[in-house]
Amino acid sequence: MLFTSTCTNAIRLFAPLLFCLVQLSQHAVAQATKYTISGTIKNKASGETLIGATVRVAELPGTGAATNEFGNFSITLPAASYTLLIDYVGFQQQQQQVNLDKSLRLTIGLESQSRQLSEVVVTSTRADQNVRSPQAGVEKLDMQEINLLPVLMGERDVLKTVQLLPGIKSAGEGNAGFYVRGGGADQNLILLDDAPVYNASHLLGFFSTFNSDAIKDVTVYKGGMPAEYGGRLSSVLDIKMNDGNNQDYKVSGGIGLISARLNVEGPIQKDKSSFLISGRRTYADTFLKLSGDDNFRNSSLYFYDLNAKLSYTLSEKDRLFVSGYFGRDKLGFRDQFGIDWGNATGTVRWSHLISDRLFSNTSFIFSDYSYKIGINTNNNNFEITSRIQDLNLKQEFDFFPNPQNAIKFGINAIYHKVVPGEISVTGESNINPSALQERYSLENAAYITNTWTANERLSLIYGLRVTSFSIFGKGDFYTLNQNREVTGFTSYGSGEIVKTYFNLEPRLSGAYQLNETSSLKASYARTSQYLHLLSNSTTTNPTDRWVPSSNNIKPGLADQVSLGYFRNFSDNLYEFGVEGYYKHMQNQIDYKDGANITNSDIVETELLFGKGRAYGVEFFLKKKYGRFNGWIGYTLSRSERLIEGINNNNWYAARQDRTHDISIVGIYQLSEKWTLSGNWVYNTGNAVTFPSGKYRVDDQVVFYYTERNGYRMPDYHRMDIGATKTLKDTEKYSSELVFSIYNVYGRENAFLINFRENEVDPSRTEAYQIALFKMVPSISYNFRF
């Protein structure tokens, strides 16, 4: 009821706009001498559509289009004969002659460059995309590049590679999250085929949930967020899964130290439909079974992932995709204690070409994250479950009125259900079954954005996103006083609205071409966030709790401006960028001293709210081609909070505040057979709260704290190296061995620093640190046929 009414409202809102668009398109048609070339660009060998491939018109320099996330493009030109130049990095340029005397629909297949030519290509779609594109604060990763970099235990990892880019910082070892431009780990929207992934980590953050075999494209927006995205303050990590090969059956896979992977794809009906199934499971726990120790033999520790996708070409104008992800971690100690957690997502998407200039995408998206803890002891047998579940409907249109404008508009409605915690009794137990109250909410958005190429020099992306968030019953909602103590509560019936928030989020990003090789880019974006992640400890846990905005938790807001200078050298061989940003944040959450998040029935009483500011400058230099390529990224930044009730109401450093952050990445093709790679990272330690004194209470020495985040962890640095040996590389069969060493010089980076009484002399206290990984070598074998 609520859902449909909101949708209709959104449509009503957009009706005049739609009308304008139709007018605009009719106007274009009325000139009668213009026709549209539209179509799809694919990888010829696999039938996989290519995202961000460029179509340029040789006769009209500066006129062109890029394919959208579904591989479609549209360009409208005066009737004439043209030569189209189609480019996608790693593929041979294709030229196509067209005689434009009527609208055309093309399907263009690009052939990949031969191995010798391609060397190790580390770049985005067009050689000077970084300079030309009006989108500021964006990074695109090449999957090939991800596969060559050394990683912990040989598990290729999209998330880990993203953290090597400037402005994006790892939350640290044993920590799943990452920080973008001073924002918290929960301020990143992670999308897998449009489905939000609420916990993107396996094994408590050592590995990510993204099996790189199944991934086609990774884009990160750290500023100037386009209007089609929203719901998080800091960034969007948009990950698209492969569609599956619709030409041939392909099998690829690998065996590493801790896991095995298998990826199978192929046509269901050649050229028309395809499937893809990709699975991964760690098998390290099988070694536990060999252990002489009962405790290890009867313990479990593993995770698995399953990605699947079906793609159908229903007609010339209709395509249907069904994709899904399912992953789970299991950790168990004998039959006494067990925890398992994981995500499930599903996306059904229908792409329809309404006309050669208006494309429609309709998606229905499901997302679920849950954990279950089972405890079986002598007299207590019970389970604790918790979940967050989304049902999400998205309707989006792409409209290409003329070569100067590309309009995107749409609506999105998400129903969130949060089950914070439920105890169910599974046997003899002294514990009562009970549950924290479930929370229901609806997050709606309508947006419109236009990419406008004003002239040869200036291009802009401008848009507006309108969002609303309603939290509704059934449930009890508490009133708190200034000290955040409960003064009363109101019970709401099922479907009754407790509170609705509205936000207008303007988005703007533009590039001004200074000359052929350099540009200035600026952006402004307001973003809002209605879901917040609360963690009971300094590290991330599967039990961290998602909490929706409510009458007591206001939605977070962020305004970010950025200004950057981008320049390419030596015919786009080198790419350089410097970008500064300032971000102002409202309604930022931090915890009261000694907050109890896990089993607090009214979690709002444990939180405090205030504002934040983050600013910094990012430098990036990249060598894109050649036998040696790689990049250097450096970020100088600051991120602070001002929250009443914390740090004596003074500004304090956010945990993710890091003054310096450096990443150096290099890949070198030594020979036909060997490729070497290495990376070095350095960052200032996180801001952390240490005691400044001590006292005795309850016959123990207790540490005395005076300020929040007033200290620093020691600097973090680490070098990893890797080598890939190609064993065989033919069309039919290829295989390789990948060696890597994580933390090659064995730096003991502090995972945590704690304080204790000296064991020998209990009259003294001392600080000690724990490091997780000293040097971790690994080897894995990959194949494809």
Place this chain on the structure above:
Amino acid sequence: MKLYQMRYLLLLLAAALLTQFLTACERVVDIDLNTTSPRYVIEGYLTNGENPGQVTITRTKNFSDNNVFEGISNAVVTISDNAGTTETLTQQSPGIYTVSSLAGVPGRSYHMVVTIGDETFSAVSTMPTPVPFDSLYVEEVTTFGDGRLVPYALFNDPAEEDNFYRYELYINNQKVNNIFISRDQYNNGRTVRRSLPRFGDDEDDIKPGDNILVEMQSIERPVYDYFYSLNQTIGQNAAAPGNPVTNITGGALGYFSAHTVQRRNVVVE
């Protein structure tokens, strides 16, 4: 992967999960901590038992100082009840002030006032109704690793009220330095078997012949909150490390608790 590495990983993950300390790659480091101006620490209680009550006053020290905390002997400490009785506590030894005549009665509120120079600190605590401590027994539990002997406090939680408990464990008259608290959030009105496991080295394990003594206290919510947050402070892995939530006003650390006590003891067979 080698077995020992796997073991290590399992331990590490299990440990991280249970927010226990890791012991791998551990080393003492030098951290330059700030010095602080001292703050008073007041630990006060009043009971309905043999030891009626005591207030201990000390001060915080710098981290690099030794662990000898000298008592504050120039304080004036009074406790009054809501039945009209006020007692000025006498100093037994430096910083330790004891109650001699004031009676701890369940249901009564007690007001502690500590004056040191021109500073005044005060707290109010109401003594809860005692919940009968039915029995104490020791049972072998194999939770992690080999079987261990664990004491259990057995009692019936009353359904009609929110209850908060604290337990002090003594092994052969030696107090165990673990904070044991519980509440009836998840087991209201049920028979409670509260395990009081001692975390430590194997040699600290309870053995046959040991004399186990448990003092069960009915405490009120603010005192529960103090010990809950004290436990977090000691654990050093909280979301926001800070000082425990005190019920004392005026800027002192510590707590004041009026609670009931019941003791049971058992000799391990």
